[in-house]
Amino acid sequence: MSKQDLVSIVPLFILTSAAILILFSIAVKRNHKVIYGITTFSLLADIIFLAIAEGPVTWTVEPLFVFDGFGKFNFGLILVTALALTMLSYAYFEQREERKEEYYILLILATLGAGTLTISKHFIPLFLGLEILSVSLYSMIAYLRTRERSDEGGIKYLIIAAFSSAFMLFGMALIYYTTGSMEFEAIGQYLSSLPELPIIMIAGFGFVVVGIGFKLGIVPFHMWTADVYEGAPLPVTSFIATVSKGGVVTLLVRFYTQVNGYQYDSLVVTFTVLVIASMFVGNFLALRQQNVKRLLAYSSIAHLGYILVAFIAGGPLGIEAVSFYLVAYFITTVGSFGILTYLSDKDRDAELLDDFRGLFWRRPWTATSFSAMLLSLAGIPLTAGFVGKFYIVAAGVNGNIWLLVIMLVVNSAIGLFYYIRIIAIMCEKQAVETSSTLKPSVYLISGFSVAALTVALLWVGVFPEGLIALIRSLLNP
Amino acid sequence: MILPGFIVLLMMGGILAWIASQKSLVLTRWISLLTVALNFLGALVVWLRQPETSSSWLLDYSIPWIPQFGISFHLALDGLSLLMLLLTFFLGSISVLISWKEIQNRVGLYHFCLLWVLAGITGVFLAMDLFLFFFFWEVMLIPMFFLIIIWGHENSRYAAFKFFIFTQASGLLMLVAILGLYFVNGNQTGIYTFDYFQLLSANLPSDIAMWLMLGFLAAFAVKLPVVPFHTWLPDAHSQAPTAGSLILAGLLLKTGAYGLLRFVVPLFRDQAIAIAPWAMAIGVFGIIYGAILAFSQTDLKRLVAYTSVSHMGFIMLGVFSFNELATQGVVMQMITHGISTGALFILAGFIYERIHTRDITRMGGFWKSMPFLGTCGLVFAMASLGLPGLGNFVAEFLTLVGAWQATHTLTIIATLGLVAATIYSLRILQKVFYGTQAPSTVLVDLSFRERLVMIVLVVSILWLGLFPQPMLNTSQPAVKAIIEASDHSRASAYKPPTQPKLVIKRKGGSYE
Numbered sequence: 001m002s003k004q005d006l007v008s009i010v011p012l013f014i015l016t017s018a019a020i021l022i023l024f025s026i027a028v029k030r031n032h033k034v035i036y037g038i039t040t041f042s043l044l045a046d047i048i049f050l051a052i053a054e055g056p057v058t059w060t061v062e063p064l065f066v067f068d069g070f071g072k073f074n075f076g077l078i079l080v081t082a083l084a085l086t087m088l089s090y091a092y093f094e095q096r097e098e099r100k101e102e103y104y105i106l107l108i109l110a111t112l113g114a115g116t117l118t119i120s121k122h123f124i125p126l127f128l129g130l131e132i133l134s135v136s137l138y139s140m141i142a143y144l145r146t147r148e149r150s151d152e153g154g155i156k157y158l159i160i161a162a163f164s165s166a167f168m169l170f171g172m173a174l175i176y177y178t179t180g181s182m183e184f185e186a187i188g189q190y191l192s193s194l195p196e197l198p199i200i201m202i203a204g205f206g207f208v209v210v211g212i213g214f215k216l217g218i219v220p221f222h223m224w225t226a227d228v229y230e231g232a233p234l235p236v237t238s239f240i241a242t243v244s245k246g247g248v249v250t251l252l253v254r255f256y257t258q259v260n261g262y263q264y265d266s267l268v269v270t271f272t273v274l275v276i277a278s279m280f281v282g283n284f285l286a287l288r289q290q291n292v293k294r295l296l297a298y299s300s301i302a303h304l305g306y307i308l309v310a311f312i313a314g315g316p317l318g319i320e321a322v323s324f325y326l327v328a329y330f331i332t333t334v335g336s337f338g339i340l341t342y343l344s345d346k347d348r349d350a351e352l353l354d355d356f357r358g359l360f361w362r363r364p365w366t367a368t369s370f371s372a373m374l375l376s377l378a379g380i381p382l383t384a385g386f387v388g389k390f391y392i393v394a395a396g397v398n399g400n401i402w403l404l405v406i407m408l409v410v411n412s413a414i415g416l417f418y419y420i421r422i423i424a425i426m427c428e429k430q431a432v433e434t435s436s437t438l439k440p441s442v443y444l445i446s447g448f449s450v451a452a453l454t455v456a457l458l459w460v461g462v463f464p465e466g467l468i469a470l471i472r473s474l475l476n477p
Numbered sequence: 478m479i480l481p482g483f484i485v486l487l488m489m490g491g492i493l494a495w496i497a498s499q500k501s502l503v504l505t506r507w508i509s510l511l512t513v514a515l516n517f518l519g520a521l522v523v524w525l526r527q528p529e530t531s532s533s534w535l536l537d538y539s540i541p542w543i544p545q546f547g548i549s550f551h552l553a554l555d556g557l558s559l560l561m562l563l564l565t566f567f568l569g570s571i572s573v574l575i576s577w578k579e580i581q582n583r584v585g586l587y588h589f590c591l592l593w594v595l596a597g598i599t600g601v602f603l604a605m606d607l608f609l610f611f612f613f614w615e616v617m618l619i620p621m622f623f624l625i626i627i628w629g630h631e632n633s634r635y636a637a638f639k640f641f642i643f644t645q646a647s648g649l650l651m652l653v654a655i656l657g658l659y660f661v662n663g664n665q666t667g668i669y670t671f672d673y674f675q676l677l678s679a680n681l682p683s684d685i686a687m688w689l690m691l692g693f694l695a696a697f698a699v700k701l702p703v704v705p706f707h708t709w710l711p712d713a714h715s716q717a718p719t720a721g722s723l724i725l726a727g728l729l730l731k732t733g734a735y736g737l738l739r740f741v742v743p744l745f746r747d748q749a750i751a752i753a754p755w756a757m758a759i760g761v762f763g764i765i766y767g768a769i770l771a772f773s774q775t776d777l778k779r780l781v782a783y784t785s786v787s788h789m790g791f792i793m794l795g796v797f798s799f800n801e802l803a804t805q806g807v808v809m810q811m812i813t814h815g816i817s818t819g820a821l822f823i824l825a826g827f828i829y830e831r832i833h834t835r836d837i838t839r840m841g842g843f844w845k846s847m848p849f850l851g852t853c854g855l856v857f858a859m860a861s862l863g864l865p866g867l868g869n870f871v872a873e874f875l876t877l878v879g880a881w882q883a884t885h886t887l888t889i890i891a892t893l894g895l896v897a898a899t900i901y902s903l904r905i906l907q908k909v910f911y912g913t914q915a916p917s918t919v920l921v922d923l924s925f926r927e928r929l930v931m932i933v934l935v936v937s938i939l940w941l942g943l944f945p946q947p948m949l950n951t952s953q954p955a956v957k958a959i960i961e962a963s964d965h966s967r968a969s970a971y972k973p974p975t976q977p978k979l980v981i982k983r984k985g986g987s988y989e
Contacts, residue, residue, distance in 0.1 A: 380645075381615040390608075390652070394546075397656040405653055413646035420622065420641055424634055427627050465543045472545065 005061045007053065011046050011075065015112040018042035019105050026101045036090050039104045043083040043111075050076050057477045063183050064125045066254075069474030071119040073323055074250040078118065081242050081330050082111040084449060088338045089235040091443030095346040098144055106143075110136035110239065114247030121258070123172045123182035126251060130168070130215070133244055134161040140239070141232040153231020160214060160224045168211025174204030184258035197264055205267060208255075209274075215248045218308070219277040222301050226285075229297035234349050237293060238337030241300050242330045249304075253311055253322060262314050271312050272404060278305035279411040286418045293351045295418060296336060299377060302415060303329055309408055310392040313399030316476060321388075321395040323471045328376065328388035328460060335453035336373040339366060342450055345440045355438055356422060358430030367426045369454040376457055378419040379412055384460035479523065480538045480552040480603055483516050483562065484596050491592035498585020509588040510573045513595065517566035524559055524951065533954035535559065542609070547659075547670035552603040557808060557955040560948060561602040561735060564815050567937070568727040569595045572720035574930050575823055579719055579830060580628060587628060590620035594724055601732045607655045608671040610740075611648070614696070614732070618644055621721070621729065628718040630835075636709075636716035643709040647699035654692025658744070661685060677743060677962070690745035690752075697741065700733030701789050704763040714782035715835065719826025722778060726785050726822055727815035734792045734811050738804065742796065743962040753797040757884060760793025761891045768897030772904060777828065777835045781821045784861055784901060787894060788814045788869075794891055795876040801953075801960050803879020806872050808952045813868030813941050817860040820934045821905075824854055827927060828909070831920050837905075842914025847922040851910045853931045860938050862902040863895050868941030 021042075022035055050072060058068040086107065093100040113133030120126045138161070142154025176182055178201050179190040191197070197205075213221040229237045261267045282301030289295040307329070310321035343350035343366065350356075359367040376385030389412065396405040460467055490512030498505040527535060539551040554562070572591060580587050597617025604610040618641060626637040655671070662679040663669035670676070681689070699706045710730075714722050742749050749756075767787030774780035788810065795807035827850060828843070829835055844851035860867040863874075873895065880888045923931065941948065 375619065380619060381612045386615070390656075393653060394656050394659075397653065398660050409646070409649040409653060412649055413642055416642050416645055417638065420638060424626055424637070427623070465545060468543065468545045 001061075004055060004059055007055060008059050008061055008067045009065065010053070011050055011079075012112065012116065014042055014046045014049065015108055015115065019108045019112070022101070022105050022108070026105075030099070030101055032090075032094060032100050035101045035104050036086070039086050039108060040083065042108070043079055043086060047076060047079045047083065050079065060121070064122045065119045066121040067119055069477055070254070070319065070323070071250070073471065073474045074118040074246065074326070075115050077327060077330060078111060078114050078243050078246055081246070081334060082107065082239075084334050084338070084453065085235050085239055085243075087449040088238075088334070088341050088446055091441075091446040092233065092235055092341050092344065094443070095344075095441060096144060097346075098146070103140065103143055106136045106140045107239070110140065111243060114243045117247035118250040120251065121184050121254065123176070126255075127165075127169070127172070129247070129251075131165065133247065134165065137161070137236075137240065137244065140236045141228060143236065144233050147231075149227075149231035150233070151231075153228045156224050156231075157228050164211045164214030164221070167207045167214075171204045171207025171209075171211060174200055174207065178204065184255050188259040192260060197266065202266060205261075206270075209270065212248055212252055213274065216245055216252075216304050217301055218274055218304050219281040219301065220274075222278070222281065225301060226294045226297040229300075230291060230293045230351070234293075234337055234341045234344060237297075238334050238341075241296070241333045241337070245300070245304065246326050246330065249307060249311070249322065249326065253319060256311070257314070257319075268312065271308065272401075275305045275308045275312065275404060276407050278302065278308070279407055280414075283411050283414040283418075287414070289418070290353050291351050292340065292353060292356070292422065293349070295422075296333070299415065299418070300333065302411060303377070305411070306389070306392055306408060309401070309404045310395045312404060313392075313395040313401055315395070315399060317398050318395040320468075320471055320475055321391040323475065324391045324464075324467065325388040327467060328384035328457075331384055331453055331457050331460065332373050332376040335450060335457060336370065336377070338446065338450045338453060339370045339373065342366065342446045343438060343440050345438045348438075350438050350440070353422070353425055356426050357428050359426040361430050366450070369450055371423050371426065372454055372457055374419040374422055376461070378416050382458060382461045384457050384464075386461055387464045478538065479519060480536055480554060481550070483519065483599050483603070484552075486512060486516055487592045487596035487599060491589040491596070494588040494592065495585040498588070502584045505584050505588055506573065506577055509592055510570065512592060513566055513569040513573055516599075517563070517570055520559065520562045520566055523554070524563060527951075533958040537605075539605075542606075546608070547663075547668070547672070548608045549606050549672060550609060551606040551672060552600075552609075553605040554603060555955040555958070556951040556953065557735070557738065557959075558602045560808060560812060560952055561731060562599060564731070564812050565595060565598050565602065565728055568723060568815060568819055571819070571823070571930055571934070572723050574926060575723070575826060576718070576720045577926060579826065583627065587624070590623045591720060591724075593617075593620040594624065595728075598724075598728050598732060602735060605673040606671045607658070607673060607676065607740075610673075611652055611655060614648055614651070615645070617729070617732075618648075621725070624721045624724075625713060625717045629716040629721070630718075631716075632712070633716040636712035639709045640713040643699050643706070644696075647696045647706070650692045651696035654689045657685065657689045657692070661689075673740075679744075681745075683747060686745050687748045687751070690741060690748040693736070693741050693745070697733040697736040700736070701730060701792065702733070702786065703759055703789075703793060704766055704786065705759075707763070707767075707786050710786060711779045711782040714785070714822070715776055715778040719823060719829070722782075722822040722826070723819045726782070727819040730785060730789060731811045731815060734789070734796070734807065737792070737796045738807065738959055742799075743959055746962065749797065750799065753799065754884070756797040757794050757880070757887050760790040760797070761887045761894075762790070763787065763793065764790030764891050764894035765897060768894055768901060771901045772897070775837050777825045777837050777840070777905075777909070778822065779835075780837070780901070780905065781818060781825060784821075784898070785814070785818055787898065788818065788861075790894065791873055791876050791891065794880050794887065798876075798880045798883040799960065800879050800882055801956055803876050803883070804956045804960060805949055805952060806875030806877070806879055808956060809868070809872035809875060809941070809945060809948065812948065813860070813872045813938065816934055816938050816941070817857050817867075817869055820853070820857045820931070820938070821861065823930065823934070824850065824857065827923065837908045840909045841912035842910070843920065844910040845914060846920040849923045849928060849931070853935060854910055855906060856935050856938070858902040858906050860942075862899040866939070866942045868938045868945070871942060871945045 060066045110133050113129045116129030138158045141157050142151050144150050179187045217225040279302050282298045286295050286298035307325050310318045340350050376383035379385045379389035494505045494508045497508055533555045534553050536554040539549050542548050542550040594617050597613050600613030622637050622641045626633050702710050764787050767783050771780050771783035791810055792807050795803040860869045863870045
C-alpha cells in the first residue's frame with residue numbers, strides 16, 4: 001500500500017476514528033454537548049481534508065476504491081449533508097428524554113457507509129458500505145423507541161433491507177459466476193467481449209437492480225418508504241431521504257457506466273419502466289396525503305424518478321445533471337425536514353397539515369423558508385430545484401429520450417398540486433389554539449441552519465454558475 | 478442600464494414596501510405607488526426621446542449569467558416592448574391606487590406581491606434570452622398565485638390552484654421546446670446559446686420545428702387564452718382581488734400575445750404559416766364562444782372575464798394573418814383591451830366594495846345613485862363593443878382589415894363577434910345601471926381617488942381612439958421587422974441592435 005493510497009482513504013479513517021472516540025467519550029461521561037461537538041468537528045475536518053487534500057485527480061486503491069472527481073464530489077456532498085443534519089439533530093434530541101449520545105455514533109457510521117458507496121469500484125466495498133449504512137439505519141429509525149410508530153418503522157426497514165441485501169448478494173453471485181470478477185470495470189470488459197448478454201447475467205443484473213431499487217425506494221420497491229419516513233425521528237427521516245439515497249445513486253451511476261449498461265436495451269427498458277412508474281405512483285400517492293412526512297416520502301419517490309431520468313439520458317451532461325440535482329434535492333430535502341424539526345415540540349413531530357395552518361401569520365419567516373423549499377421541490381425559478389429540473393430536462397432532450405421528458409413534464413404538473421396545497425394551507429386563517437397545538441422551543445442553531453439552507457437554495461437558484469463550474473471541473477478534468 | 482433598472486427598481490420597491498408596512502401602511506402604499514410611477518416616467522422618457530438607432534431595437538443590455546450553458550442576462554427594447562412596458566407601468570400605478578382602500582390586511586405582503594408580479598411581467602417583455610424569458614415567465618406566477626389565494630374572494634383557493642397548474646404545466650412544455658431549439662441549433666452550429674438573435678437564424682428541420690413550435694404555442698395559448706385552454710381564466714379573474722383581475726386581464730394575457738408575436742412568428746415562420754388557418758379558425762371560434770358565454774353570465778366579473786376570451790380571439794386572428802395591418806391591430810388590441818377591460822374590472826370592484834356582491838341579478842338602477850360610475854360604465858361598455866372614437870375600435874378595425882387580406886370567410890364571422898359584443902355590453906349597462914334600484918341599498922358615488930383613476934382611464938381610451946398614430950408609429954418598426962422575418966429571408970430584417978439593419982421597402986400595406 002503506497003503513501004498515496006493511505007492519504008486517499010483518510011476521509012474514511014476520520015469517520016471511523018470519530019465513531020470510536022465518541023464511544024470512549026460516552027464511557028467516560030455522557031454529555032450531549034461534547035458528543036455533538038466531536039461529531040461536528042470530525043465531519044468538518046473530513047470536509048476540509050477532502051477539499052484541500054492534494055494529489056492526482058483520479059487515484060485508485062486497487063482493487064477496492066476509486067477516488068475520482070465524481071466520487072469525491074458526492075462524498076463531500078454526503079459529508080456536508082451529514083453536517084447539516086447534525087446541526088438540526090442537536091435541538092431535536094435535546095428536547096427528548098431518551099439517551100441521545102449513541103445517536104451520533106450511528107449517524108457517523110451511516111455516513112461512513114454511504115461515503116464508502118460513492119467511492120467503491122468493487123462488489124466487496126459496495127456490500128460492506130451498504131450493510132454499514134443499513135445496520136446503522138435500523139437502530140436510527142427505531143431510536144425513539146417509546147414512540148408508537150418508531151419500532152414499526154424500524155422493523156419494516158430491517159426486514160426489507162435484509163431482504164434486498166439478500167437479493168443483491170444473489171445477483172452479485174450470479175454476475176461473479178459468469179464473469180469471474182467482482183470489479184465493475186472487469187465485468188464491463190468481459191461483457192463487451194460477448195455478442196449479447198447471457199441470460200444468467202440478465203438475471204444477475206435484475207437481482208442487483210431489485211436490491212438497489214429497494215434502497216432507492218423506487219416503484220415497485222417503494223412500500224416501506226412512507227411508513228419508515230413517518231415512524232423515524234425527523235433528522236433520521238431526512239438522512240434516509242438524502243444521504244442514504246444519494247450514496248446509492250452515485251453507486252448506481254458508477255456501476256452502470258462502468259459495465260456499459262447503456263448499450264443493453266433490456267436494461268434501459270427496465271429502468272425506463274421503473275422511472276415512469278416511480279414518477280406517477282409517487283406523485284399520485286402524494287396527492288391525498290394529510291401527513292407532511294408521508295407526503296414528502298411519496299414526493300421523494302417521484303424525485304428519485306426525476307434523477308434517474310438524467311441517469312438514463314447518460315453522457316457527460318446526464319452525469320452532471322445527476323450531480324447537480326442531488327445537490328439541489330439535498331438542500332431542499334434537508335431544509336424542509338429541518339423546518340419540520342424546527343417546528344416539532346417534545347411530544348410529537350410537526351407532521352400534520354393542520355400544524356401548518358396559518359403558519360404564515362404565526363411565523364412568517366419559517367413559513368417563507370418552507371414555501372421556498374416547497375417551490376424548489378416543485379421546480380419553480382429562483383430556487384435550486386428549478387435549475388436542477390432544467391438540467392435534467394436538458395440532459396433528457398440532449399439524450400433524445402422524449403418519452404421520459406414528457407412524462408417528467410406531466411409529473412411536474414401533478415406534483416405542483418400538493419406542494420402548493422401546503423403553501424395554501426399556510427396562508428389560511430390561523431386555527432384556534434388547542435391542546436394539540438405544537439409549542440416548539442426555539443434553538444438558535446436550528447434556526448441558523450434552516451436560514452443557511454434557504455440562502456443556499458436561493459443562491460444556487462439565482463447564481464448556479466459557481467456550482468456548475470465546480471461539478472464540471474470535477475467531472476471532466 | 479435603464480432596462481435592468483426597471484426590474485430592479487420594482488423588486489427593491491416591493492421589499493421596501495414590505496419593510497415599511499411594519500411602521501406605517503400609508504407609507505407602504507406610497508412607496509409602491511412611487512416605485513411604479515417612477516418606472517412609468519422612465520418608460521415615458523424613453524418613449525418621448527427615442528434613441529436614434531438604425532434597427533428596430535432601441536436599447537440593449539447584456540451580461541453573462543450562466544456562461545456554461547450560453548445563458549446571458551440579455552434585455553432589449555423595441556417599439557413593441559416599449560408600448561408593453563408603458564402599459565405595464567400605467568396599469569401598475571392604477572392597480573396600486575385601486576387597492577388603497579380595498580386591501581386592509583397584510584398590506585405589506587400585498588404590495589410586495591403586486592410589485593413582484595409587475596417585475597416578472599416587465600422581465601417577460603424585455604428578455605431576449607430564451608432561458609431568461611422562461612425564468613421571468615415563471616417568476617410572475619408565484620406572486621400572482623399569492624395575490625389570488627390570500628386576498629381573493631370566497632372560492633379563491635380553487636381558482637388559484639387552477640391558474641397555477643394550467644400556466645405552469647404549459648410553461649414546462651415551452652421549456653422543453655426551448656431546450657429542443659437550443660440543442661438542435663447547438664448541434665448544427667456548434668454554438669450552444671439561448672440568445673434570441675442567434676436562435677433566429679437557426680436552421681431547423683421542419684418536422685422538429687413543428688413540435689417545437691407547438692411547445693411554445695402551448696404556453697402562449699394557455700396564457701392568451703385560446704378557447705379550449707381558457708377554463709382557468711373565468712375562475713382566476715372572478716376570484717382575484719380587483720387589482721389582481723386588472724393585472725391578469727390587462728397584462729398577464731398580453732404576455733401570451735407578446736410571446737406569439739415575439740417568438741412563435743419569427744422563430745417558426747413556415748410552421749406558423751402552416752397552422753395559420755387552424756389558428757385563425759380557433760381564434761374566430763373563441764370570439765363567438767366568449768361572447769355567447771359572456772352574455773349568459775350572472776357574475777359581473779365572470780362576465781367581463783368571458784369578454785376577454787372573446788377579445789383575445791381577435792389577437793389569434795390578427796397574429797396569424799401575417800400582415801402589417803393586422804399585426805398593428807393586434808398591438809393596439811393589446812393596449813386598448815388592457816385599459817378597457819381593466820376599467821370594467823375596476824368598476825366591478827367599485828360596485829363590489831359598495832354592495833358586496835358580484836351578482837348582476839341583485840344590481841340595477843345604479844345610474845340614479847351613482848351617476849359618475851354610470852357614465853364611466855357607459856364609456857367602457859361602448860369601448861368594449863367597439864364604438865368608433867374609442868381605442869378598441871381602432872384595434873379591431875385594423876385587425877379585421879388585415880385579416881380580410883388573409884381570409885374572407887373567417888373575417889366575416891369574426892365581424893359577427895362585434896355584433897355579439899354589442900349585445901353583451903348593452904346587457905351590462907341595462908342590468909347594472911338601468912332598471913329599478915333595490916330600495917334598501919344606500920350607495921355613495923365615487924370618491925376623489927376613484928374618480929381620478931376613472932378619469933385617467935377614460936382619457937387614455939379616448940386618446941387611443943382619436944389619436945392612435947403615436948402608438949402605431951412606435952410599434953411600426955418592430956412590427957415590420959417581425960412581419961419581414963416571417964416574410965422574407967429572416968436574417969435580413971430582424972437583426973440584433975448592434976448591427977446595422979438592411980431596410981427592405983415593401984410595396985403596399987402602408988396605412989400612413
